[in-house]
Amino acid sequence: MGKLTGFMDYAREEVEEREARHRISDWREYKAPFSDETLKRQGARCMDCGTPFCQIGEVLDGATTGCPIYNLIPEWNHLVYLEKWEEALERLLKTNNFPEFTGRVCPAPCEGSCTLAIADPAVTIKSIERTIIDKGFENGWIASRMPRNRTGKSVAIIGSGPAGLASADQLNQAGHMVTVYERQDRAGGLLMYGIPNMKLEKEVVERRVRLLEEEGIQFILNTEVGIDIHADELNEMYDAVILCTGA
Amino acid sequence: MRNLLDFKDRESIPVEEVEPVSSIVKRFKTGAMSFGSLSKEAHETLAIAMNRIGGKSNSGEGGEDPKRYAPDANGDLRRSAIKQIASGRFGVKSHYLIHADELQIKMAQGAKPGEGGQLPGNKVYPWVADVRGSTPGVGLISPPPHHDIYSIEDLAQLIYDLKNANREARISVKLVAKSGIGTIAAGVAKGKADVISVSGYDGGTGASPRTSIKHTGLPWELGLAETHQTLMLNNLRERVVLETDGKLMTGKDVVMAALLGAEEFGFATAPLVVLGCVMMRVCHKDTCPVGIATQNPELREKFMGNADHVVNFMHYIAQEVREIMAMLGFRTIEEMIGRTDILTISERAKVHWKAKDLDLSTLIYRVDGGRTCQTKQDHQLQRSLDESAILPMVLSIIEQNEKVDITYNIKNTHRAVGTITGSEITKRYGEEGMVEDAITLRFNGSAGQSFGAYVPKGMTLRLTGDANDYVGKGLSGGKIIISSPPEAKSAESGNIIIGNVALYGATTGEAYINGYAGERFAVRNSGANAVVEGIGDHGCEYMTGGRVVILGDVGKNFAAGMSGGIAYILTEDPEKFDVLCNKEMVAIETVSDPMELEEVKRLIQNHYHYTASQKARFVLSHWNGSMQKLVKVIPRDFRHMQEQIQTYKNAGMSDREAALHAFELKKKNAVGNQNLKTSTVVPL
Ligand SMILES: Cc1cc2nc3c(=O)[nH]c(=O)nc-3n(C[C@H](O)[C@H](O)[C@H](O)COP(=O)(O)OP(=O)(O)OC[C@H]3O[C@@H](n4cnc5c(N)ncnc54)[C@H](O)[C@@H]3O)c2cc1C
């Protein structure tokens, strides 16, 4: 919950952006994570609401309100306020496979439903999320996690966008053998070929794909299912097939 | 529980034939939430809304700012129609009582039966302290029991006292659902309550400990059904109005409550949500971000509630009630009340794995007879000394703002003597009252209970003889002098002259008691000055203001929970006093400040002047020696705040500024500590 009166004591701060005159000379990311001090202050603004609308992802009138993956936002806000970075990361990873993506490019419906936003600027949830995971990578707290058991079952996933990667991660951790088919020459879907670098560096995507590979997931690139390989074949080779081919 | 019941199929009528929204909403009330727990804005918005529709809002137990008693320029009234009298008696004075349509005695709260309440020091802002008669920054405790209610007779007495303090108001008693509530309610009805309110466990949950909500409260359905049926079986139902509350949220809830026997309906959570409550569950922390349950001016600015919204909400609920009534074929609420015969156990409940084992038949048991209030309680005020003898002689004098001095004989069947007369003064002259001693009434004999309850400024009651319990209850500026008769002077010290619980909840005024008082003397006194010659156990408990001078011994547990005011004790045996005093919150000191000594002397001189007390005469004539034995009992927090306020005043601030600055300083320190605590505990 951060500090009891944090929301009155501190204003919302945004992450730092690179200066325009430096920005125009390359295409690289222009936002930096928070410093420890800012991170702590921003975490302190969380009010630990009795009804935490931020973490209740719901569709109201066709619009998403609250975090669609039910991130335990007030909990990690409190932990960063207490400078318990590693614990915060652990809580974050409980619900989020790839905070380094959402922390950069998620439209943050959590902030839209933040109670504080009724009368004040919302808690900077997304930037806190990003800072927690960046810190995790920086300090080597993120390492490949090998699944403890293998089930002997196999799954094919078609498409390596965030949907494909998240399914691959979950199923691999559950012990199944996962193979991802991707028609492009690189994995990542729109993360790789849609969202511009200035929002999401391609190294960030690649770093994650590498981790998944280390954990035992196989990526088969340059292969369009339906043309290069028939769907029936996949059905025969695998116990299950998941379609994550995007819109 | 109500969800286990269903309506039976009945012939419908067109909705136009059902009584209109405007008459249904008159049965609606908002919950008892004190000013102090709620912000001024939220509290007043609720009152305005309910006054607009002819319903009733409830002051809660924190007193009310008298500025709210007069209508605003636009015709809105910010006055709460229901004024609550809870165990803390905060701000319960004559003026408060007279400005009510209903006076509610809060016996308990549904979500935390048996528990008291508290307002933490960091919410006791100067303006809250003002209406509660306490010190800014010093936490306030509402004790679990009413110190003047230990039996059903005591409750009947309080009902009588309040009825005397405001003859036009209905007296309501708020009970909580529990098994056996029917028997209690029968007693309350016989004690002449006009309204009985049954509160369920799921109301007021934001301010209650989770353990209490889960493990002690019961659904209002159980309490209401039992109360309604028991009252009917005892031919008492027609004498009282039954009310219920506890998370009523929809029209269907209201209809269910009516069918189970309720005539009036209370809402608390829902109207707060309408005002913008987002269920933060920080009601006790003064950090409510929508300006509802906070006193912090910065947060109060964020309040977005609007009386129109509350009015709309009440209208929608009433409309839904009408629609259900049309479906069930009822034209009026009156005919619907207590019609349990049209309820049946729902199909869902019958097959539910757990609910199917419940026997709900007693819940919808039907007793024959009148199912609603038909007759008014007879409070027999015409038999009171005030109505029969005093008022006829002094009313015109009060009206003309003149002076009078009359003597009466008094018997112990004369209860609450002076209260009705006092209410007539307050009605005309408000809190100011009349000039000192304007209405001087002398009595000879033995006074009954509640002698001089709630008497306002300008009234002086001089009794020669003795008095029963509750002398000067809620004293509101008046003066009470009780002397032993001349022929008993030699035996005066050491003899008990008044009963228990004197000056309970006194707010201002003076009392001089020429003898011993019983137990619980000056409990919850918040501003009256008193001199007495000895007291029983539990003296000055929970006191928050005023001065008490005791020229003699005290009983055990003295000053327990005392958070304000000062007691001076002239004891023969300081060591014994040290044992008898409950030092949890207070310090025992000596008095050295000459100004303070002068003040004590003045009180003792008054005492001698009014009562010719032998003890006072002795003390005054051996002043220096006596003062060696004088001990002072002062609450530590209170002293600290007083000193702080004085420092600011010395620096040139006004009383108001000084109080606010001292409060803010204290709050800042308190918040610092709180943060220290949370940073060592991880609530995961
Ligand atoms: C320019 C742009 C900017 C965006 N910016 C943001 C942003 O800032 N924030 C945000 O939250 N969202 C943003 N989005 C949307 C976001 O990228 C998508 O919602 C998300 O990528 C969808 O994920 P997905 O896994 O369902 O599909 P995709 O990312 O589309 O992945 C589908 C993958 O499946 C592969 N595939 C398809 N068919 C086959 C097949 N037959 N065989 C093999 N492979 C196949 C595709 O090549 C692709 O790699 C943006 C989108 C675009 C285009």
Ligand code: SF4
């Ligand atoms: S920014 Fe993070 S916490 Fe907020 S909605 Fe997106 S994923 Fe959830």
